[in-house]
Amino acid sequence: MLPVVVVHGGAGHIPKERAELSTIGVKEAARTGYAILQKGGSAMDAVVEAVTSMENNPRFNAGRGSVLNMKGEIEMDAIVMDGKSLASGAVSAVRSVANPVQLARLVMEKTNHLCLTAEGASKFARSMGVPEVPEESLITDYAKMRWKKNLDPDANPVECQMGKMGTVGAVAVDIDGNIACATSTGGMINKMEGRVGDTPCVGCGGYADNKIGAVSPTGHGEAIMKVTLSRLVLFHMEQGKTPEEASDLALAYMKERVEGLGGVVVVDPKGTWAARFSSLQMSWAAAQQGELHFGLYHGEDFVEPVQEHT
Numbered sequence: 182m183l184p185v186v187v188v189h190g191g192a193g194h195i196p197k198e199r200a201e202l203s204t205i206g207v208k209e210a211a212r213t214g215y216a217i218l219q220k221g222g223s224a225m226d227a228v229v230e231a232v233t234s235m236e237n238n239p240r241f242n243a244g245r246g247s248v249l250n251m252k253g254e255i256e257m258d259a260i261v262m263d264g265k266s267l268a269s270g271a272v273s274a275v276r277s278v279a280n281p282v283q284l285a286r287l288v289m290e291k292t293n294h295l296c297l298t299a300e301g302a303s304k305f306a307r308s309m310g311v312p313e314v315p316e317e318s319l320i321t322d323y324a325k326m327r328w329k330k331n332l333d334p335d336a337n338p339v340e341c342q343m344g345k346m347g348t349v350g351a352v353a354v355d356i357d358g359n360i361a362c363a364t365s366t367g368g369m370i371n372k373m374e375g376r377v378g379d380t381p382c383v384g385c386g387g388y389a390d391n392k393i394g395a396v397s398p399t400g401h402g403e404a405i406m407k408v409t410l411s412r413l414v415l416f417h418m419e420q421g422k423t424p425e426e427a428s429d430l431a432l433a434y435m436k437e438r439v440e441g442l443g444g445v446v447v448v449d450p451k452g453t454w455a456a457r458f459s460s461l462q463m464s465w466a467a468a469q470q471g472e473l474h475f476g477l478y479h480g481e482d483f484v485e486p487v488q489e490h491t
C-alpha cells in the first residue's frame with residue numbers, strides 16, 4: 182500500500198473552461214510527488230514538490246494565480262507538517278515569494294517558530310536567499326478580472342467565494358511510514374488586507390502525525406478554523422473511523438454547525454486514502470501502487486497507470 186500521495190486543487194465550483202486544466206494540474210502534481218516517493222524520497226519532499234508544482238501552475242489559487250485581496254494585492258498563506266516529529270512551519274500574508282510552501286518548510290527547518298507573517302516572513306526569506314519575485318509576476322489576468330468583478334456593487338461576494346476556490350494541498354506516506362502534509366493558498370477573493378485564513382494554522386489548514394495520518398483541507402477558511410477541520414478528521418480516525426468515514430463526519434459537522442463547505446485529502450499510516458468534499462466539486466488525484474486515481478465531481482474515481490503521461 183505504501184508509498185502513497187494524494188493532492189487537491191481546491192474545493193468549490195470550478196468553471197467549466199477551467200475544470201479540465203485543473204484536473205491536468207492535480208494529476209501532474211500527484212505524479213511529481215509519487216516519482217519522489219518511488220525513488221525512496223521522503224513524504225515531506227513529496228508533498229512540498231507536489232504543492233510547488235501547483236503553486237507554479239496559474240490555474241490554481243496559490244503562488245502564481247493567487248486571488249487578490251480588497252486592495253488588488255496578493256497575500257499568500259502556506260503550511261507544512263512532518264508527522265514523525267510533529268514539527269511544522271508556516272507563513273502568512275507573504276507577497277513576493279513564488280513558492281510559499283518552500284518558505285514554510287524553511288520556517289520549520291531553520292527557526293524555532295511555527296509561523297512567520299508578512300514583512301517578517303519576507304525578511305526571513307531574504308536571509309535564507311529565497312529569490313524575491315515582483316508581485317505582478319504572480320498576478321494573472323484571471324485574478325484581476327475576478328477582483329474587479331467583485332468590486333461591482335451588484336457582485337455577490339458569498340456566491341463568488343464559494344464559487345471558485347483553488348487552494349492546493351497534498352498528503353503522503355513514504356516507504357518508511359513517515360507521513361507529511363502541505364497546503365498553500367492565496368486565500369479568499371477580496372479578503373481584507375492582513376486576513377489570515379486556516380491554511381497556516383496547525384490543525385486547521387493541515388495536520389500530520391505518523392501515529393494517526395495526515396490531512397490537507399480546502400474550503401471556507403473561517404469555517405475550517407471554527408471546527409479545526411484537519412484535527413477533527415484525525416480525531417475521528419483516532420476513534421476508529423476510516424479516512425473516508427472520518428472525512429465525511431468532519432465535513433458534515435462543518436456544514437451543519439457553521440454552514441461551511443470544503444474538502445479534504447487524507448491518508449492513514451497503512452496508506453489508506455480518501456478525497457472527500459461537501460462542495461459541488463474538488464479536483465483531486467492520488468497515486469499508489471502504480472495507479473493514478475482522479476476526480477472532480479462526487480462519485481468520480483477515474484483510474485489510469487501512473488506512468489502514462491497525458
Ligand SMILES: NC(=O)C[C@H](N)C(=O)O
Binds near residue numbers: 347378380402405
Ligand atoms: N480556497 C480555499 O480553500 C481558501 C482557504 N481555505 C482560505 O480560506 O484561505
